[in-house]
Amino acid sequence: xxxNFKNKTVLIRVDFNxxxxxxxxxxxxxxxxxxxxTINEVLDKGGAVILMSHLGRPLKKLNSDGSINVEKFTxxxxxxxxxxxxxxxxxxxxxxxxxxVQMHADNLPxxxxxxxxxxxxxxxxxxxxKAFAQSLxxxxxxxxxxxxxxxxxxxxxxxxxxxxxxxxxxxFGKLMEAEISNAEKIVKGPEKPFVAILGGAKVSDKxxxxxxxxxxxxxxxxxxxxxxxxAKAAGGNIGGSLCEDDYIPLALEVQKKxxxxxxxxxxxxxxxIADDFSNSANRKVVDSGNIPDGWEGLDIGPKSVKQFxxxxxxxxxxxxxxxxxxxxxxxxxxxxxxxxxxxxxxTEKGAYSLIGGGDSVSAINKAGLxxxxxxxxxxxxxxxxxxxxxxxPGIKAIRE
Numbered sequence: 001x002x003x004n005f006k007n008k009t010v011l012i013r014v015d016f017n018x019x020x021x022x023x024x025x026x027x028x029x030x031x032x033x034x035x036x037x038t039i040n041e042v043l044d045k046g047g048a049v050i051l052m053s054h055l056g057r058p059l060k061k062l063n064s065d066g067s068i069n070v071e072k073f074t075x076x077x078x079x080x081x082x083x084x085x086x087x088x089x090x091x092x093x094x095x096x097x098x099x100x101v102q103m104h105a106d107n108l109p110x111x112x113x114x115x116x117x118x119x120x121x122x123x124x125x126x127x128x129x130k131a132f133a134q135s136l137x138x139x140x141x142x143x144x145x146x147x148x149x150x151x152x153x154x155x156x157x158x159x160x161x162x163x164x165x166x167x168x169x170x171x172f173g174k175l176m177e178a179e180i181s182n183a184e185k186i187v188k189g190p191e192k193p194f195v196a197i198l199g200g201a202k203v204s205d206k207x208x209x210x211x212x213x214x215x216x217x218x219x220x221x222x223x224x225x226x227x228x229x230x231a232k233a234a235g236g237n238i239g240g241s242l243c244e245d246d247y248i249p250l251a252l253e254v255q256k257k258x259x260x261x262x263x264x265x266x267x268x269x270x271x272x273i274a275d276d277f278s279n280s281a282n283r284k285v286v287d288s289g290n291i292p293d294g295w296e297g298l299d300i301g302p303k304s305v306k307q308f309x310x311x312x313x314x315x316x317x318x319x320x321x322x323x324x325x326x327x328x329x330x331x332x333x334x335x336x337x338x339x340x341x342x343x344x345x346x347t348e349k350g351a352y353s354l355i356g357g358g359d360s361v362s363a364i365n366k367a368g369l370x371x372x373x374x375x376x377x378x379x380x381x382x383x384x385x386x387x388x389x390x391x392x393p394g395i396k397a398i399r400e
C-alpha cells in the first residue's frame with residue numbers, strides 16, 4: 001500500500017459483512033478489526049476515508065411487499081462499533097451513490113471517515129454495472145480494495161470500480177496483501193510434508209480443491225459431512241448421515257488419482273453418531289461404515305483423532321478448511337477441537353498453518369487458538385477459489 005494519501009480522499013472496499021443477532025447487535029467483529037490497519041494507515045498519512053461494503057443479501061430477502069428490509073441490512077448497524085474501535089467519529093450516509101453522497105465526499109476533510117450504505121441495496125452492484133461503479137469512483141482520488149472475502153465476485157464495488165482509477169491510484173489494502181501473501185505460500189511450493197485437512201458438509205463444495213491439492217499435498221484428511229459420501233462409496237452403511245450420491249463415482253475417482261500420485265487420503269476410522277440432529281441427542285461411537293438406520297454421523301471418533309494426529313504432527317505446511325463435525329453442538333465438537341489443537345501444536349513446532357476461511361475460522365476462534373496458528377483467512381469462497389488456482393476478479397482488477 002505504497003501510495004501518497006496526504007490530502008487525498010480514499011475509497012476503501014472493506015468486508016463488513018458481520019454476523020448480527022436478532023437485535024442488530026454484532027456477534028463477531030473480526031472483519032471490522034481486520035480492516036483497521038488499512039483505515040488507520042490512510043488516516044495517519046493525512047487522507048480522508050470513504051468506506052463501502054455489503055451486508056448480507058438484501059435483494060434475496062425482500063419484505064413481503066417487495067421492498068428492501070433496510071432495518072435488517074443497513075450498514076448503520078456497523079457504524080458504532082467501527083467508531084469505538086477506531087477511537088473517532090464515523091459519519092454515515094443513508095445512500096451508496098447519488099448527489100447527497102457526492103456532496104459528503106466533496107466536503108470530507110483529511111482525518112475523517114465516512115461509511116456508505118450497503119452496496120447490495122443496488123442490483124447494479126452484483127451486475128458489475130459500469131455507471132454504478134463510476135459513481136462510486138467519482139467519490140475519491142484513490143481506490144483501495146481490502147475485502148478479500150469478496151475478491152471472487154466481479155461486483156461493481158470490488159472489481160469494476162477499479163477500471164476508473166489509473167494503476168498508480170489503486171492498491172490492495174493491508175489485509176488483502178496479507179491474504180494473498182499467505183495463500184501464495186500454499187499455492188507456490190509449500191514446504192513438505194504438506195497436509196490438507198478438509199471438512200464441511202459437501203464433497204461438491206471441495207472437489208475442485210481436492211483435485212488441485214493432489215498435485216502438491218502429501219496427505220489429505222477428509223472429515224465432516226463430506227466423509228460420509230466417501231464411506232458410502234466404499235460400501236459402508238451411513239444411516240441418515242449426509243451424503244451426495246451423485247458424487248460417489250467422483251469420490252472413488254479421487255481416491256484412484258491420489259493413489260496414482262502417491263497422495264495419502266485419510267478418512268475417519270470411527271464416528272460419533274446421534275439419533276437426532278441436536279446437542280441433546282443420544283450418541284455413541286461406531287466404526288466408520290457401520291452407522292445403523294435411524295442414526296447419523298455428527299463427529300469423528302477417538303480412533304480418528306489419534307489417526308489424524310499422527311499425520312498432522314509430522315507436517316511442515318498445513319491448510320485447514322472446514323470443521324470435522326457439527327462443532328456448533330458442544331457434544332459433537334470434540335473432533336474439530338482436537339484438529340484445532342493439533343494444528344496449533346504443529347505450528348508451535350515450526351509448521352506453517354493456514355486456516356482457510358468460513359466455518360474453520362469460527363471453529364479456531366471458538367477453540368481460542370486463532371493466535372496459535374500462522375494465518376486465519378477472512379475469505380471462505382474467495383480462499384477456496386484462490387487455492388483452486390483461479391484468478392480472482394477483485395485481485396486482477398488491481399494488478400491490471
